[in-house]
Amino acid sequence: MREVRVALLEADVALPVVKSFIKKAKAKAVGTEVLKSINPGQMVIKVVHDQLVETLGSESQELNLIAVPPVVYMMVGLQGSGKTTSTAKIAKYLTEKQNKKVMMASLDVRRPAAQEQLRVLGEQTGITTLPIVEGQQPVEIAKRALQSARLQGFDVVMLDTAGRLHVDEQLMVEMQAVHSESAPTETLLVVDSLTGQDAVNVAQQFKERVDVTGIVMTRIDGDGRGGAALSMREITGCPIKLLGTGEKLDELEVFHPDRIANRILGMGDVVSLVEKA
Amino acid sequence: KRSSNALSTGITDIFTKRKLDDDVLEELEELLITSDIGVSTSAKITANIARTRYNKEIAPDEIKEALAEEVAAILEPVTRPFVLDESRKPHVVLVVGVNGSGKTTTIGKLAKQYADAGKKVMLAAGDTFRAAAIEQLSIWGERTGAPVMTTKVGGDAAGLAFSAYEQAKANGTDLLLIDTAGRLQNKGHLMAELEKIIRVLKKLDADAPHSSILVLDATTGQNAINQAEIFGKVCDVTGLVMTKLDGTARGGVLVAIADKFGLPVHAIGVGEGIDDLQPFAAMDFARALSGSEQP
Ligand SMILES: Nc1nc2c(ncn2[C@@H]2O[C@H](COP(=O)(O)OP(=O)(O)OP(=O)(O)O)[C@@H](O)[C@H]2O)c(=O)[nH]1
Ligand SMILES: Nc1nc2c(ncn2[C@@H]2O[C@H](COP(=O)(O)OP(=O)(O)OP(=O)(O)O)[C@@H](O)[C@H]2O)c(=O)[nH]1
Ligand SMILES: [Mg+2]
Ligand SMILES: [Mg+2]
Numbered sequence: 001m002r003e004v005r006v007a008l009l010e011a012d013v014a015l016p017v018v019k020s021f022i023k024k025a026k027a028k029a030v031g032t033e034v035l036k037s038i039n040p041g042q043m044v045i046k047v048v049h050d051q052l053v054e055t056l057g058s059e060s061q062e063l064n065l066i067a068v069p070p071v072v073y074m075m076v077g078l079q080g081s082g083k084t085t086s087t088a089k090i091a092k093y094l095t096e097k098q099n100k101k102v103m104m105a106s107l108d109v110r111r112p113a114a115q116e117q118l119r120v121l122g123e124q125t126g127i128t129t130l131p132i133v134e135g136q137q138p139v140e141i142a143k144r145a146l147q148s149a150r151l152q153g154f155d156v157v158m159l160d161t162a163g164r165l166h167v168d169e170q171l172m173v174e175m176q177a178v179h180s181e182s183a184p185t186e187t188l189l190v191v192d193s194l195t196g197q198d199a200v201n202v203a204q205q206f207k208e209r210v211d212v213t214g215i216v217m218t219r220i221d222g223d224g225r226g227g228a229a230l231s232m233r234e235i236t237g238c239p240i241k242l243l244g245t246g247e248k249l250d251e252l253e254v255f256h257p258d259r260i261a262n263r264i265l266g267m268g269d270v271v272s273l274v275e276k277a
Numbered sequence: 278k279r280s281s282n283a284l285s286t287g288i289t290d291i292f293t294k295r296k297l298d299d300d301v302l303e304e305l306e307e308l309l310i311t312s313d314i315g316v317s318t319s320a321k322i323t324a325n326i327a328r329t330r331y332n333k334e335i336a337p338d339e340i341k342e343a344l345a346e347e348v349a350a351i352l353e354p355v356t357r358p359f360v361l362d363e364s365r366k367p368h369v370v371l372v373v374g375v376n377g378s379g380k381t382t383t384i385g386k387l388a389k390q391y392a393d394a395g396k397k398v399m400l401a402a403g404d405t406f407r408a409a410a411i412e413q414l415s416i417w418g419e420r421t422g423a424p425v426m427t428t429k430v431g432g433d434a435a436g437l438a439f440s441a442y443e444q445a446k447a448n449g450t451d452l453l454l455i456d457t458a459g460r461l462q463n464k465g466h467l468m469a470e471l472e473k474i475i476r477v478l479k480k481l482d483a484d485a486p487h488s489s490i491l492v493l494d495a496t497t498g499q500n501a502i503n504q505a506e507i508f509g510k511v512c513d514v515t516g517l518v519m520t521k522l523d524g525t526a527r528g529g530v531l532v533a534i535a536d537k538f539g540l541p542v543h544a545i546g547v548g549e550g551i552d553d554l555q556p557f558a559a560m561d562f563a564r565a566l567s568g569s570e571q572p
Contacts, residue, residue: 006316009310009315009316010315010316010499011499012313012498012499012500014311015307015310015311078496078521078524079377079379079521079549080376080377080378080379080494080521081377082376082377084408110549111413111549112385112412112413112416112417113409113410113412113413113415113416114409114413116408116409116412117407117408117409117410117412117413118408119409120408120409121408124408165521165523165524165525166524166525167523167524167525192377192494192496192497194375194494194497194498194500194501195496195497195498196313196496196497196498196499196526196530197310197311197312197313197498197526198313198495198496198524198525198526198527201524201525201526202496219375219376219461221461221463221464222375222461222462222463222500223461223462223463223500223503224498224499224500225499225500227498228498247376247406247407247459
């Protein structure tokens with residue numbers, strides 16, 4: 001189990017999550033003692049792997065569209081995590097695969113050219129974006145987006161928000177204000193899969209401030225081990241709903257716990273480690 | 278502006294004047310791990326601390342200071358501010374990194390510092406891929422008064438870099454900062470694009486780019502080590518900037534990178550504002566990481 005602990009830490013699973021995970025896996029391993037005589041190494045792997053899959057959430061999680069239209073989706077997260085790109089990806093998916101009429105609105109009045117970025121993505125995908133009104137503040141933009149979507153009969157409104165640090169009180173309060181104004185059906189926390197130990201702080205703080213309903217993990221196309229997925233899932237209890245697998249707008253996939261579990265374990269490495277043990 | 282409360286309280290919790298035994302060392306190691314230093318570098322640092330202090334009574338302040346000193350000892354040799362080479366005219370700086378790490382913002386901040394110092398700065402919008410990346414850099418150009426060279430969306434970044442360099446040479450620019458599209462280091466074709474930019478710049482000066490700065494995000498975990506290794510190889514990284522240290526992430530992976538590759542660290546980003554770039558200071562960084570306050 002020492003090797004498993006190191007493997008998890010090197011995969012960027014947050015320490016408190018590693019600890020509780022190991023505890024549970026140990027208990028399980030003891031319970032499956034009977035098989036031990038067959039192949040102890042393989043059995044540890046299997047127990048840990050199964051436990052990972054279970055924690056990550058074995059059920060596939062669909063986006064919730066059950067609400068009186070326009071259904072509101074709000075995207076939140078740290079700076080640069082991939083919110084704007086994911087907004088456009090999800091909008092495209094809902095439009096093309098679910099036949100929904102989707103509008104996107106950027107509430108990011110901070111980052112230079114952020115609203116312009118979403119507008120361009122709208123153009124690229126043929127999805128309507130809320131016209132930009134210079135100087136308007138996030139809560140006002142959210143109101144306008146909802147109103148305009150209602151009038152024009154949109155099924156879904158996607159609200160892209162500015163990146164913010166969980167310790168930035170002013171921006172966290174602003175996010176809460178937008179949330180209570182727009183009452184989103186999905187509040188999606190967008191997280192970089194390359195995130196390290198700080199994942200616990202981020203998850204905790206965002207979850208406390210707004211009712212996060214799901215997680216989107218981006219940059220799965222990287223060679224990160226993706227331990228943040230386990231940390232996020234464990235801390236928030238929220239399902240990981242989608243994976244961003246590239247910069248292009250069709251690079252969005254549903255979450256497969258099995259694949260992430262293998263990645264976290266660095267499958268090859270751990271198998272050999274445990275075989276030595 | 279930086280916070281390090283988590284680790285700080287952690288240490289105070291374990292060390293209310295106790296003997297530095299194995300249990301304490303393990304807790305110490307774990308606290309280092311939570312800063313993203315990584316398992317092996319954490320072990321190395323705690324072993325160093327144990328060497329002289331094992332089984333001695335030690336107060337929380339002492340252990341924090343000892344920890345800060347160990348970390349600083351690793352970082353001291355890589356602490357090297359970015360220095361503008363006035364003889365170049367222009368000093369060409371290529372800014373690289375994974376998606377969303379803070380390249381464009383860091384360029385804006387650097388442009389501000391050198392423009393304030395009376396230098397002639399030019400920016401090149403080498404990210405022709407991401408939506409509104411050119412507009413984003415253009416706004417930083419407006420904020421800093423630096424002209425921005427652009428090409429069309431989807432245009433050739435290497436070609437743009439070349440003509441920006443030519444123009445900067447012709448008009449006596451001191452510093453040319455070239456923005457690039459974010460790319461993950463495991464994507465061969467995108468890394469090859471970077472090589473092409475460098476190759477093309479060398480046609481004008483074999484020493485160009487005179488600096489290649491890799492921008493790392495402090496929230497990134499152990500993958501930053503791969504980033505440093507591969508970007509380091511592909512574009513001869515001459516220095517690092519670590520951004521987003523204004524959050525709770527303490528960027529400990531920088532210590533592992535310093536230990537492994539010895540890449541110079543220039544500066545840290547501590548916010549989204551134009552002045553939120555600070556020179557890297559090893560002891561300050563180490564103290565923030567270990568939760569040890571400046572005496
Ligand atoms: N490789 C890869 N890049 C991604 C993915 N998702 C987003 N990106 C890139 O990450 C960078 C940042 O993405 P944005 O969507 O602008 O991130 P954001 O969270 O809106 O950023 P801010 O608004 O500045 O906080 C861009 O270069 C995107 O192309 C992904 O799944 N894979
Ligand atoms: N809090 C904080 N945010 C930062 C810092 N540096 C950059 N950011 C934010 O991080 C996000 C991404 O920054 P960019 O400069 O666009 O990053 P980039 O590397 O150019 O991104 P791509 O071009 O999409 O790969 C933006 O929202 C910035 O405002 C920093 O030091 N602290
Ligand atoms: Mg955005
Ligand atoms: Mg950029």
